Amino acid sequence: MIVDDSVVIRGLISRWIGAEHDMEVVASLRTGLEAVNQLERINPDVAVLDIEMPELDGLSALPQLLAKKRDLVIIMASTLTRRNAEISFKALSLGAADYIPKPESTREASAADIFHHDLIQKIRHLGARLRRKSAVASPSLAPASPAPLAREPVARPAAPAPAAPAASAASLVKRSFSTQTPKVLLIGSSTGGPQALMSVVTDLGPVIDRFPVLITQHMPPTFTTILAEHLARSSRRPAHEAIDGEAVKPGQIYLAPGGRHMRVVRSGTDAAIALDDGPAVNFCKPAVDPLFTSAIDLWHGAILAVILTGMGSDGMRGGKDIVAAGGSVIAQDEATSVVWGMPGAAANAGICAAILPLNQIASKVNRLFSGDRS
Template sequence: MSSTKIKVLCVDDSALIRDLLTEIINSQPDMQVVAVASDPIMARDLIKQYNPDVLTLDVEMPRMDGLDFLERLMRLRPMPVLMVSSLTQSGSEVTLRALELGALDFVAKPSIGIRRGMIDYTEEIAEKIRAAAHSRPRRAPHRRDPPPTRLKAPMISSEKLLIIGASTGGTEAIRQVLEPLPASSPGILITQHMPGGFTRSFADRLDRLSQVSVKEAEEGERVLPGHAYIAPGDQHLKLARSGANYVVKLDDGPPVNRHRPSVDVLFHSAAEYAGRNAIGVILTGMGKDGAAGLLEMRNAGAPTIAQDEASCVVFGMPREAIALGGACEIMALDEIPARMMALAAASGRAQRV
């Protein structure tokens, strides 16, 4: 990206939202709204005219369904798209479908008239637009992509755990990691940066696609093999012990690295309570959340993996973890599931560095 400003096109049927997004984006020194559109039909012409770097797109649009527009766009002219979603059950499901179709990330639609942390909201939008401008747009998947090859189930100790953290681009990366896993995989704890109201829909979607059982984590529940537990969107997820069992702890404490849930919080707890029995994995995402925690896991004897730059949507979090020395191995996303299972099966064997 050159020193010129990031060009943003805002597509939303609400004039109020268009005005608010324009004000927020234009308040940043490194970005500018070059045009706005009230529907996808108008947006098509403006994309050709202005060649924007980033598109913000309302989930629910008139004249053409927002998902239909997004799917066509990502097939014909892939570009970074940031969805603007309502905080509703239907809004979260449509947003997750948009991420599957190639949207990079999303922000919640602001509540007009409620000054709910507008400074934080402004910073969130600006940060996500910057990440989008430096990301790798993904083409929409083919409708008939073959199902993933399921991994065989080796004998694995019930003490083993898979600990995964991700941010921007992570919803699809986590899906690609979980889908090949056998039903007998180790217990899995996952922190994905996501606001409250979205994580239950995310867990339900992963549960439908995976052989492992996936759910939103609940306070005090036992961590079982063949199950994956997603951090709720407004709470930190921690690993703890109750006697001989691993259990889930949820924490309403302040954000860490500006995030709640935070990947570092999960990784630190895994280092403390699971040590070498955990396998730590850091996936695509912006920022540095998880880097220090992955290093702590490695220092506690856990094998650790960072997703490589070529397969990341945004290489920020893995890059920071690698620079800090937290990653034992660096590999492409499609190699990670098999490697996690091999490491989990290699009980007592020396980790590869």
């Protein structure tokens, strides 16, 4: 179901989806009010929901749609403004599955191509997760209580779904944790990452106070600015978009800025941030692999890398390099991941020392930085 007041955008997305063999457009609507009123009749699996619309905007329509169909996958769409980025974060806290930035002009070929690729991938992967859930329990159209309003623009996410059976995760774990106590924490994430990151950093205070934390989240400019602000609120520690050339110090969370890769380099006896505007890596910019691989020259095997929910396999190759250098990798498990692409790639590559539900990752990280090796 496409919900957007722009006839151009509705037509564009309809053509893209119509060209895919595994998805179809069941409705193309102009307002959030039309979507709410027609939801039961249309019964879509996925909704692409614009933020700014007449009669009922996307943020107001979101809880009403989820109240009517709790398992509806909603992807928020908005142009790249600070206000819309804030609204997209709010929507995530209210139950939206993901967001996608719309190009300022669909006449710009490269921007339209990126929007096309990202939208189709999000629909496919998030829709596939819904189908997997449906195999266990039939989708419901029964009314559900709306998600509570967050006190902050991004609230702590709801408790994650139950973890996959322990034997299943354990069978994928191939390595022991490093014999070295880590000196830096690296985190990579993508789809579902903002909520997951907020959950993890909330309980990482002891690690952040004593060690640097560097994060790459697949996200465009403006969105990363706001994400850094929310990470600071959740962790109650300083967090900001990394600045080229700045020193890497304990007590700080450094977030890769949207549209630029973040690496670490040696500056005298210290570590420093290096940002670059090079080509996308794994179709992403920023990408996780450049951060992971660059850290080895500075911290060698004293690295702990965490790969959270996300599409694709970014982080897996960098994780292999970290493990080869003597470091350790933890992946989020499938049951609590919005998309088990990135963590699944790492788990299936045999590079993980642990595959954990989201709500167990922070406590494990705290123990490892305190010297625990189990």
